[in-house]
Every structure is written in C-alpha cells, then in structure tokens.
Amino acid sequence: MKTNNETGCALCNSTWGEYYRKIDGQKMLFCCNICADIFEDMVKKVKEETGWKKLNEVELHGNYSTSRNCVARHGKKQFNYYFRTYSNGEMMEFRSKDENKPI
Ligand SMILES: [Zn+2]
Numbered sequence: 001m002k003t004n005n006e007t008g009c010a011l012c013n014s015t016w017g018e019y020y021r022k023i024d025g026q027k028m029l030f031c032c033n034i035c036a037d038i039f040e041d042m043v044k045k046v047k048e049e050t051g052w053k054k055l056n057e058v059e060l061h062g063n064y065s066t067s068r069n070c071v072a073r074h075g076k077k078q079f080n081y082y083f084r085t086y087s088n089g090e091m092m093e094f095r096s097k098d099e100n101k102p103i
Pocket residue numbers: 009010011012013014030031032035
C-alpha cells in the first residue's frame with residue numbers, strides 16, 4: 001500500500017520518529033505507535049465499508065486538529081471518506097463521503 005506521505009510517517013508525514021509496523025503484511029514507517037494505531041484502524045474501517053481485501057493506495061489530507069479527508073484506491077475503484085480521532089488515537093468519527101454512490 002502506498003500513501004501520499006512519502007517523506008515520513010505514513011499517516012502524518014512527520015519525520016521526527018521511526019516506528020515500524022506491518023500493515024497488510026507490509027512494513028510501513030510511522031512517527032509513533034499512535035499514528036500506527038490510527039492508520040491500522042482506518043484501514044480496517046475502509047475494508048469494512050468497501051468490502052475490499054486490500055488497499056493499493058491511500059491519499060490523506062488534513063491533520064489531527066482539522067480532521068482528515070481521504071481517498072482510498074483499489075484498482076480502478078475509489079472510496080472517499082472522512083475521519084477524526086481523539087488525541088489518544090481512538091476513532092471519533094469515520095464516514096463515507098460517497099453515500100449516494102455505490103462502491
Ligand atoms: Zn505520524
């Protein structure tokens with residue numbers, strides 16, 4: 001899986017930390033365990049919503065305080081969603097922005 005954060009943490013693009021976790025069998029770089037938790041949880045939720053077994057790419061915009069608007073891609077399909085988390089990394093809100101469109 002690729003994300004649009006190419007220089008640092010897969011979730012927030014920070015470069016100050018080095019924390020690795022396997023997501024879907026792939027070793028990914030995060031700045032800390034909280035970002036890894038958020039990312040892992042988010043991937044799980046996207047899969048639940050879409051029924052996809054795997055994501056090829058995730059594009060993330062925004063941050064902790066403004067919330068995040070994202071696009072996940074699987075082949076030619078894409079899924080637009082929005083999520084917010086608490087400061088401990090717990091999911092506060094997760095919703096599809098494609099409500100009217102079948103996935
Ligand atoms: Zn991070």
